[in-house]
Amino acid sequence: MASIFSKIVNGEIPAWKVAEDDKFLAFLDINPLAEGHTLVIPKKEVDYIFDIEDPLYAEYFTFAKKVSKAVREVIPCKRIGVAVIGLEVPHAHIHLIPINNIYDIDFSRPKLKFEPEQFKATAAKIAAKVQL
Ligand code: AMP
Numbered sequence: 076m077a078s079i080f081s082k083i084v085n086g087e088i089p090a091w092k093v094a095e096d097d098k099f100l101a102f103l104d105i106n107p108l109a110e111g112h113t114l115v116i117p118k119k120e121v122d123y124i125f126d127i128e129d130p131l132y133a134e135y136f137t138f139a140k141k142v143s144k145a146v147r148e149v150i151p152c153k154r155i156g157v158a159v160i161g162l163e164v165p166h167a168h169i170h171l172i173p174i175n176n177i178y179d180i181d182f183s184r185p186k187l188k189f190e191p192e193q194f195k196a197t198a199a200k201i202a203a204k205v206q207l
Contacts, residue, residue, distance in 0.1 A: 078166035084118045091198035094205040099138040103198050106186035109179055111150035113171040115139040124159050124167040139169045145204035146171055156180040
């Protein structure tokens with residue numbers, strides 16, 4: 076069965092997309108730890124990130140780097156924190172999270188709630204800054 080992220084890739088379910096090319100997609104996490112919390116995925120469905128073959132693996136991180144720059148331009152923060160968890164969705168994804176301190180990337184914290192309009196506006200602002 077296709078992962079929920081493959082369904083996003085295939086347009087079967089919506090997402091707040093911020094960047095896309097033929098191999099990768101970035102979109103906002105629906106349960107964010109911070110405004111601008113973005114997930115970056117390979118379109119090819121691979122569960123475990125370290126099973127992604129070379130050279131796709133390196134290309135994937137290069138794509139994530141470009142997205143991280145755009146997130147940082149839009150969301151004031153000290154850094155973009157990077158996390159790979161993968162316990163919930165079996166489709167590789169890199170979390171890009173604007174952080175100012177260690178607690179901002181604590182996944183045990185309650186997630187933030189945003190209205191659809193805010194997700195839409197944040198995604199549009201980040202998308203406008205992405206340079207692939
Ligand atoms: P994990 O697999 O533990 O890294 O967690 C999966 C992440 O994907 C969580 O942060 C979820 O909020 C996020 N997530 C799950 N479904 C969606 C979706 N349809 N759109 C955006 N983010 C999602």
